[in-house]
Amino acid sequence: MALSLHATLRVSKLSTTIPFFTGVLGMELVHSEDCAALVGWPQRGVLIELLEHTEGSTDGWCKPDTRRDAFIWLGLSNLPWVPSTIASLQKLEPAFPCTMQGQLTGDTGDIGFVGHFSGPDGYALEALQSTLNCNNPAPSSIPSSPLCAERPVLGQLKVNTKDPERALAFYRDALGMTLLSQVTISRFGLTLYFLAFTEERPPDFETAIDSPSNRAWLWQAEFTQLELQYWHDFEGNAALKLPPSEARVGFAGFTIMCSDPSRVAERLISSGAPVVSPYGVLQGTPLCRAVDAVTVLDPDGRPVRLAHNTSRSNAL
Numbered sequence: 460m461a462l463s464l465h466a467t468l469r470v471s472k473l474s475t476t477i478p479f480f481t482g483v484l485g486m487e488l489v490h491s492e493d494c495a496a497l498v499g500w501p502q503r504g505v506l507i508e509l510l511e512h513t514e515g516s517t518d519g520w521c522k523p524d525t526r527r528d529a530f531i532w533l534g535l536s537n538l539p540w541v542p543s544t545i546a547s548l549q550k551l552e553p554a555f556p557c558t559m560q561g562q563l564t565g566d567t568g569d570i571g572f573v574g575h576f577s578g579p580d581g582y583a584l585e586a587l588q589s590t591l592n593c594n595n596p597a598p599s600s601i602p603s604s605p606l607c608a609e610r611p612v613l614g615q616l617k618v619n620t621k622d623p624e625r626a627l628a629f630y631r632d633a634l635g636m637t638l639l640s641q642v643t644i645s646r647f648g649l650t651l652y653f654l655a656f657t658e659e660r661p662p663d664f665e666t667a668i669d670s671p672s673n674r675a676w677l678w679q680a681e682f683t684q685l686e687l688q689y690w691h692d693f694e695g696n697a698a699l700k701l702p703p704s705e706a707r708v709g710f711a712g713f714t715i716m717c718s719d720p721s722r723v724a725e726r727l728i729s730s731g732a733p734v735v736s737p738y739g740v741l742q743g744t745p746l747c748r749a750v751d752a753v754t755v756l757d758p759d760g761r762p763v764r765l766a767h768n769t770s771r772s773n774a775l
Contacts, residue, residue, distance in 0.1 A: 461718065462635065462656045463768070464683050466533065466616050467508040467711040468582065475579045476509055483551065484535070485606045503681050505613040507533075512708045526690055529618060529699040529761050530710035532575070532583035534686065535606065536614025536678050541588045545574040547605040562592060565642040568671040570651075571678055580708050587614055589679050591671060614678065615653070616713070617686040618761065621693050623652060625758035630654055630685060633730040634715070634723070639664070639684070640673040652687040653677060685713075699759050712754075712762035720765035724753040727763075735762060 470476040473496055480486045480498040489506065490497040499506040525531055538544055548555045556577045563570040569591035576584055620626040630636045636654040639661055643650045661677060663670035677684065717723050728734060735754040752766045 461768070462723070463504055463716045464616065464656060464685060465506045465508065465714045465716065467510060467714055467764075469510045469512050469708050469711045471512050471580050471708050473509060473511045479579050480507065480509075483548070483555070483605060485611070499613070503612060505683060507613070508711075508714065510711060525619075525688075526693075527619065527700050529759055531617040531619060531688065532585050533613065534585040534587055534615030534617055535611045536587040537589045537610060537612045537681070538586055538606070539589055541572050541574045541586045544586045544605045545576065548576050551605075563644070565644045565669075567642065567667075567669045570642055570644070570674060582710070585615070585617070587678055591675050591678075612681050613683050614680070615684050615686040617688060618759070619699055620687045620689050620759050621699060622758055623650065623687060623689040626687050626689075627652065627654075629727070629730065629732060629757050630687075633727050633732070636685065638668065640670075640677050641668045642674065643669070648691045650689050650691070652689070653684045654687070655680075655682050655684040657682050712764055714764045714766055716766055716768040718768055720753050720767055723765050724755060727755050727765075732756060732758075732763075 468476075473491075473494070477488060477491070477496055477498065481488050486498045486500060486505075486507075488496065488498055489501050494511040496509045497506050498509060545557045548557050558575045561574075562572050571591055572588040574586045576586070578584060627638065631638050631654060636656055637660075638652060638654050639657075640653040641650065657680075659680065659682075661670075661673035663672050667673070715723065724734070732755040735756060752764060754762050754764045757763050
């Protein structure tokens with residue numbers, strides 16, 4: 460049963476958000492209707508659902524709390540030279556807030572070369588280079604468009620977890636994702652886990668899940684990964700900051716597209732996942748047309764919507 464992972468964002472205005480995803484990030488506008496849209500790279504299986512906030516507070520996201528937020532950022536990978544991406548973003552009018560983090564190194568070697576920037580409502584995005592370090596030759600000039608001239612991938616949907624064993628039991632064991640890479644960064648006190656719906660395997664999959672070769676392979680892979688981040692000192696009884704209610708903008712949850720949502724839901728429910736609604740929340744949105752959609756909560760309380768993949772086909 461083929462499954463695919465997608466994200467839903469609740470935004471303040473489609474009129475400003477769609478141009479960001481299409482004009483700045485180079486995604487396609489796949490589908491648009493009143494108060495909802497799909498953007499992405501459909502030929503690579505990437506779809507992001509945008510739902511326009513229609514009532515209540517119009518406050519945007521606060522600065523991301525990378526230790527406590529249930530959802531952290533969207534990661535764009537397979538970028539040839541991250542400094543040029545950041546420089547291009549800073550040249551735009553209006554410029555998008557950027558921070559240059561540079562090289563990340565873990566206990567078993569290089570992790571990657573990254574930069575961070577913010578979208579129209581303040582949500583965070585990460586730019587991840589296709590190689591583990593910044594030894595790639597610099598381009599002769601700063602590109603006029605940050606990502607359009609490259610071949611970026613929605614590489615990571617990054618979330619915090621307060622219990623990695625329970626999260627892995629849900630996403631890997633019950634849902635069927637594959638754990639492709641794992642890396643510990645002791646100086647920061649955290650461990651990262653990278654999972655995906657894929658039959659492909661990194662070079663050291665069988666022998667060393669924390670191998671730098673696996674990460675180098677993963678940053679060039681053309682599929683979306685779920686990145687779980689666990690802080691070693693996270694207090695067991697503390698709660699993560701969950702996605703906002705329908706009255707606020709922010710991350711609204713994951714959507715798993717599959718051929719039989721009820722069957723997948725049964726597997727998750729039998730593993731202990733609570734059901735939010737037998738017919739799902741956000742019913743009737745572009746990624747969720749079928750009546751057999753089900754929404755469950757993952758171990759950290761994030762909504763995971765299971766929808767029939769014909770919903771996506773109809774939207775396309």
